[in-house]
Ligand SMILES: NC(=O)c1ccc[n+]([C@@H]2O[C@H](COP(=O)([O-])OP(=O)(O)OC[C@H]3O[C@@H](n4cnc5c(N)ncnc54)[C@H](O)[C@@H]3O)[C@@H](O)[C@H]2O)c1
């Protein structure tokens with residue numbers, strides 16, 4: 001009898017939960033599920049998502065047991081996988097992450113620069129707490145974590161829970177690879193084999209071939225030089241707002257800095273911080289767009305489904321972009337040896353880079369975890385940028401662990417997005433005030 005799996009979604013009130021829940025149901029042939037649970041520390045938020053999903057599940061997969069709870073023992077007992085997508089402080093704090101640095105003409109962004117540092121200082125405790133619940137109540141389970149900022153969370157879990165069964169992953173490369181597949185007329189990124197190196201939200205493709213080993217880089221480079229990632233489809237409908245459309249187009253200017261590699265879009269914030277500040281409305285940032293679009297749409301759909309008592313024509317769609325999560329779960333469950341980009345300790349996979357850095361590289365994933373695929377040596381330009389950024393990330397984790405104001409001031413000062421130690425201190429003091437209920441006390 002084929003094993004059926006029990007999954008808990010940590011962050012059940014997430015705007016991504018319905019799409020991921022439906023996606024799991026779409027892949028029951030390769031990843032059969034006996035139970036889905038939601039866990040959240042915000043009962044009311046989760047309940048709206050959960051009650052709608054419960055109606056959907058009853059109508060479409062009545063054989064799958066479903067529950068939702070804020071009780072850790074109920075949530076994490078008898079689970080095989082924890083899919084973790086929490087946002088400590090919700091969008092309200094994301095809005096502050098994005099607006100406080102902008103007061104000083106510094107990039108305000110969800111995962112990059114001082115905003116990402118603030119988010120990291122909130123996320124570490126939340127993810128570690130859930131990891132500890134998992135290990136207490138289901139010691140053989142795996143955590144698939146895509147809570148942000150993945151770079152800082154990954155460094156913290158390396159330092160604080162080095163032996164835990166956690167895989168940290170990001171879907172930005174997935175989206176961009178789909179766009180590159182579209183550039184060269186392929187149906188899916190899975191028809192490509194890639195070489196990639198970097199940190200999370202801070203990386204480059206250095207090799208892209210088709211399944212026959214033909215080099216796809218020349219054609220992709222041509223598109224990047226002319227349009228960046230603009231005008232290339234990826235199948236996701238997450239990014240329709242103007243801010244994302246501009247981000248995809250701006251990749252053209254990031255590419256211009258090193259035409260031998262294809263850049264992750266997030267490098268925009270580090271290489272063109274002046275452009276970003278000039279093109280950001282300090283009173284209406286990405287957090288406002290998400291609250292006005294994704295959050296509003298998802299919760300409106302959920303409330304309608306609950307009111308009608310049926311999910312038929314309720315607007316729930318499987319989140320195709322999240323297929324990577326099922327790929328990852330299958331790789332662990334079925335030993336598929338899937339090749340996936342993960343955020344893992346370098347240990348020499350990037351030959352001329354810090355062995356302890358959490359790097360984003362291609363890995364082979366099976367039942368016993370991942371094996372790194374070596375990416376060789378990296379050029380001086382990327383090496384210099386990565387050494388600065390990984391030091392920021394390490395200093396943030398130092399600050400969280402030791403409660404050190406000094407370390408966090410150093411981290412913000414060291415960020416390529418911040419012009420001086422004076423500005424860094426002004427931003428830090430504002431962030432401390434805004435994060436009083438979330439950060440450890442700093443001395
Ligand atoms: N890694 C990636 O590529 C990727 C892609 C998309 C989203 N994300 C991340 O997924 C997460 C969810 O995104 P969203 O926009 O849906 O957020 P959201 O605010 O809609 O939902 C997050 C949920 O987490 C819950 N939560 C917060 N702290 C918690 C804690 N300590 N314990 C349990 N639950 C907690 C909140 O109550 C909320 O219901 C974010 O971290 C986001 O950055 C990552």
Ligand SMILES: O=P(O)(O)OC[C@H]1O[C@H](O[C@H]2[C@H](O)[C@@H](O)[C@@H](O)O[C@@H]2CO)[C@H](O)[C@@H](O)[C@@H]1O
Nearest residue numbers: 110148170171172174175236238239286290321
């Ligand atoms: O501004 P947001 O909240 O819409 O997006 C921020 C996240 O962007 C990336 O995830 C994208 C993903 O790249 C794309 O495929 C699409 O499906 O949606 C995701 C969420 O919008 C990035 O990887 C995440 O870390 C960011 O949180």
Ligand SMILES: [Mn+2]
Nearest residue numbers: 150170171172
């Ligand atoms: Mn990401």
